């Protein structure tokens with residue numbers, strides 16, 4: 748089970764890394780590449796078209812500004828594509844979000860929040876966990892520890908007030 752992460756620029760890496768760390772924590776195999784829908788369109792399409800045959804299951808496409816990358820990828824693959832809008836411009840990432848989320852019907856891109864790299868990775872893990880009991884168990888444990896952290900914070904605040 749493998750996830751491919753394609754980012755439009757190396758300037759996206761700082762945000763994308765947060766998602767890569769989650770994939771590492773869950774022990775999910777991934778490949779991360781810098782390929783642009785505008786600057787290297789032929790390479791990006793060629794790479795995306797080969798992923799299914801290479802055994803990948805999910806693709807995360809991260810891009811900012813006129814963020815066409817996830818949509819272009821979704822157009823040339825049968826694999827599910829998660830779009831990660833990067834806040835990289837003077838419009839606070841709203842341009843990236845709208846470019847990614849407003850896909851025409853027939854070509855879905857599951858779009859997460861602006862800079863939501865963690866959720867992109869977690870959604871990829873949830874998709875993989877449909878066929879992986881091991882990942883599902885890890886995901887359940889993740890949710891439990893997240894809830895425990897909130898309960899601990901609540902307790903701490905009660906003690907302070």
Ligand code: RP5
Pocket residue numbers: 754755756757758759783809810811812813833835
């Ligand atoms: C997009 O343009 C990239 O995904 C990046 O978010 C944005 C800016 O790229 P750089 O000019 O920093 O390379 O294609």
